[in-house]
Amino acid sequence: NAGVTQTPKFRILKIGQSMTLQCTQDMNHNYMYWYRQDPGMGLKLIYYSVGAGITDKGEVPNGYNVSRSTTEDFPLRLELAAPSQTSVYFCASSSASRRTEAFFGQGTRLTVV
Amino acid sequence: AQTVTQSQPEMSVQEAETVTLSCTYDTSENNYYLFWYKQPPSRQMILVIRQEAYKQQNATENRFSVNFQKAAKSFSLKISDSQLGDTAMYFCAFMKHAINSGGGADGLTFGKGTHLIIQP
Numbered sequence: 001n002a003g004v005t006q007t008p009k010f011r012i013l014k015i016g017q018s019m020t021l022q023c024t025q026d027m028n029h030n031y032m033y034w035y036r037q038d039p040g041m042g043l044k045l046i047y048y049s050v051g052a053g054i055t056d057k058g059e060v061p062n063g064y065n066v067s068r069s070t071t072e073d074f075p076l077r078l079e080l081a082a083p084s085q086t087s088v089y090f091c092a093s094s095s096a097s098r099r100t101e102a103f104f105g106q107g108t109r110l111t112v113v
Numbered sequence: 114a115q116t117v118t119q120s121q122p123e124m125s126v127q128e129a130e131t132v133t134l135s136c137t138y139d140t141s142e143n144n145y146y147l148f149w150y151k152q153p154p155s156r157q158m159i160l161v162i163r164q165e166a167y168k169q170q171n172a173t174e175n176r177f178s179v180n181f182q183k184a185a186k187s188f189s190l191k192i193s194d195s196q197l198g199d200t201a202m203y204f205c206a207f208m209k210h211a212i213n214s215g216g217g218a219d220g221l222t223f224g225k226g227t228h229l230i231i232q233p
Contacts, residue, residue, distance in 0.1 A: 005120075028179050033220050033221075035220075038225075040168070040202050040225065042117070042206075042223030042224050042225050042226055043158075043204070043221070043223045044223070045219075045220040045221070045222075048219075048220050058220055059222075068197065087179075088156065090158065093208060099119075099208075100146050100148075100163055100208060101160070102160070104157065104158035106157060107154075107156045107157075
């Protein structure tokens with residue numbers, strides 16, 4: 001059971017570049033989430049999705065875009081990367097019936113220079 | 114909007130001792146869930162314990178237990194017989210009940226964390 005898989009694990013971007021963080025889960029979960037964790041801080045919700053074709057903004061959505069074309073995948077797109085987006089990004093998923101049991105990926109450490 | 118506050122940035126105890134991590138939160142909701150997550154150096158987020166606000170009984174999971182004081186909006190984590198493997202960041206988190214989030218998936222609101230160090 002792979003659970004929640006994030007790729008890449010590490011990435012360095014230059015200011016102004018774009019990239020997509022990939023997230024896939026094999027548990028048939030309806031709910032998926034993207035969080036960011038800044039140094040010395042807790043996780044903050046960027047975007048979430050309750051199912052394919054449905055996404056919504058979280059607490060810190062500016063500078064990001066998401067899509068949910070399948071149940072399994074929930075990619076996070078960074079356009080015009082800025083140093084403020086240097087962070088560790090976590091993807092998580094849960095089932096609708098057990099939404100309090102979130103499964104997290106291993107995280108992607110992104111540095112924008 | 115809800116907030117979660119962890120006022121202890123770092124704590125250090127000797128192995129086998131008992132340690133209590135503090136968490137307070139602010140919300141206007143009556144039904145919600147509270148969590149403690151552990152994040153070791155591997156970065157993996159691990160659920161330690163979960164409490165449903167409408168349950169008066171404090172949750173326990175082996176060496177981990179909580180003291181949930183709903184009126185005071187306090188949710189502390191007690192770790193008994195601490196072990197070296199307990200060394201990690203610990204995050205307190207809040208989630209609305211599904212009824213109060215329109216049946217949707219609001220996600221978790223986290224505190225800033227407490228770095229717990231267990232000394233040999």
